[in-house]
Amino acid sequence: MSGEHVGETVDTVAAADVAASAGDGTVIELSDVEFGYTATPVVEDISLSITAGEYVAVVGPNGSGKSTLLQLMLGLLKPDSGEARLFGEPAHRFDDGGRLGYVAQHASASKEMPITVREVVNMGRFPHVGFGRLWEEDREIVDGALATVGMSAFADRRITQLSGGQRQRAFIARALAGEAELLVLDEPTVGVDAESVQAFYELLQSLNDRGITVLLIEHDLGAVTEHAERVICLNREVYFDGPTDEFVESDALGRAFGTAANFLGEQK
Numbered sequence: 001m002s003g004e005h006v007g008e009t010v011d012t013v014a015a016a017d018v019a020a021s022a023g024d025g026t027v028i029e030l031s032d033v034e035f036g037y038t039a040t041p042v043v044e045d046i047s048l049s050i051t052a053g054e055y056v057a058v059v060g061p062n063g064s065g066k067s068t069l070l071q072l073m074l075g076l077l078k079p080d081s082g083e084a085r086l087f088g089e090p091a092h093r094f095d096d097g098g099r100l101g102y103v104a105q106h107a108s109a110s111k112e113m114p115i116t117v118r119e120v121v122n123m124g125r126f127p128h129v130g131f132g133r134l135w136e137e138d139r140e141i142v143d144g145a146l147a148t149v150g151m152s153a154f155a156d157r158r159i160t161q162l163s164g165g166q167r168q169r170a171f172i173a174r175a176l177a178g179e180a181e182l183l184v185l186d187e188p189t190v191g192v193d194a195e196s197v198q199a200f201y202e203l204l205q206s207l208n209d210r211g212i213t214v215l216l217i218e219h220d221l222g223a224v225t226e227h228a229e230r231v232i233c234l235n236r237e238v239y240f241d242g243p244t245d246e247f248v249e250s251d252a253l254g255r256a257f258g259t260a261a262n263f264l265g266e267q268k
């Protein structure tokens with residue numbers, strides 16, 4: 001078995017362009033997926049689907065395969081066996097086009113990157129208009145995206161001069177400018193100050209209320225139970241996949257983490 005090793009995670013990837021999603025509203029579909037970076041599988045026996053409009057949290061211990069699962073879903077990794085489909089297409093062949101906004105773990109920017117927030121958000125329009133050709137209507141969409149995430153006042157600030165939370169908002173604005181239907185976030189509130197976390201989740205909720213499918217990895221169980229409507233609990237295999245209230249009542253957490261106390265001890 002030879003899993004693809006993609007090395008460094010790209011900080012943010014606005015992946016995905018397609019003509020059509022699966023007609024039944026399925027956004028992501030995994031069938032019997034197995035993947036390992038070496039001969040040992042990191043995830044196996046994964047079958048699940050995510051439908052348009054859902055708000056799904058992936059939880060699990062450190063090293064349980066959450067980021068790997070996300071990258072398989074997005075086609076950034078290719079399963080060793082089984083199949084991953086994104087908007088009805090094989091995920092690894094999915095073309096960039098704005099439907100998907102991906103904010104990777106510790107989304108950051110190179111310190112030398114002399115790029116402003118507006119320029120980052122402008123990039124969201126590129127799949128729609130082509131490089132360097134933003135028209136008035138595109139600028140209005142960019143302004144709207146900046147306003148939606150509360151970053152209008154920071155539009156001309158360099159991306160490197162933002163806090164972690166502000167940077168996350170800028171990357172979300174880029175996804176919104178691209179008219180993303182699916183927003184995927186890998187531990188979005190790591191490095192975000194506590195006061196901003198609540199506002200950040202309110203933003204995600206408002207985007208989900210507008211019909212955007214939200215899929216995120218989250219360590220903060222409180223945030224998961226408060227906001228996500230569905231939980232996928234992972235530790236190489238899926239230990240639980242279902243409504244959040246059923247997850248809370250279940251023993252999946254303890255089984256996946258060894259003990260629930262362990263997990264709670266990991267809370268940041």
Ligand SMILES: Nc1ncnc2c1ncn2[C@@H]1O[C@H](COP(=O)(O)OP(=O)(O)OP(=O)(O)O)[C@@H](O)[C@H]1O
Nearest residue numbers: 005006007037042061062063064065066067068069
């Ligand atoms: N690029 C890579 N090359 C080799 N091994 C990797 C790579 N990325 C992750 N792994 C290994 O795969 C396993 C799952 O990692 P993954 O990052 O998917 O877990 P995770 O649940 O997201 O972890 P965390 O909660 O710590 O972010 C770990 O054992 C990790 O060391």
